[in-house]
Amino acid sequence: MNEREVFKNDSNEKLEKKLNNNIEFLTTLQKKEYVFEENRKETVIQKAREIIEILNQIGEKRKIEDLKSIKFPKKLKKKLIKKTGGCLACGQGEMASGSRHQNPIELHHIIPKMYGGDDDKKNALVVCKKCHLDMHN
Ligand SMILES: [Zn+2]
Numbered sequence: 001m002n003e004r005e006v007f008k009n010d011s012n013e014k015l016e017k018k019l020n021n022n023i024e025f026l027t028t029l030q031k032k033e034y035v036f037e038e039n040r041k042e043t044v045i046q047k048a049r050e051i052i053e054i055l056n057q058i059g060e061k062r063k064i065e066d067l068k069s070i071k072f073p074k075k076l077k078k079k080l081i082k083k084t085g086g087c088l089a090c091g092q093g094e095m096a097s098g099s100r101h102q103n104p105i106e107l108h109h110i111i112p113k114m115y116g117g118d119d120d121k122k123n124a125l126v127v128c129k130k131c132h133l134d135m136h137n
Pocket residue numbers: 087088089090091092127128129130131132
């Protein structure tokens with residue numbers, strides 16, 4: 001049984017609980033001083049994916065005109081990368097975050113914009129491009 005099938009059989013209440021737990025997990029991650037953990041990558045990516053998946057099932061979408069020009073401020077990005085030291089999933093450092101680098105550091109919306117996620121630091125997750133792509137695929 002894959003994740004999708006599991007979700008289909010869950011009640012919305014269970015999904016909402018899981019959603020909130022996952023959001024809490026990811027939000028707390030960047031509050032702590034960054035310590036790289038070998039097994040964290042899969043967990044972080046999975047929890048981020050589950051949030052998107054759950055919202056795809058039970059989330060209310062924003063109006064398209066409300067989505068225009070929403071982007072994390074550059075200042076916030078700089079600040080968060082400095083604070084976390086790099087990707088919160090795999091541990092790649094900020095030294096490699098230059099635009100010419102193949103795997104730059106980015107910010108992921110923990111709650112996607114289309115489901116009402118904002119561009120504030122509470123909703124931002126510092127990840128490298130590779131881990132970020134894994135979250136959305
Ligand atoms: Zn990464």
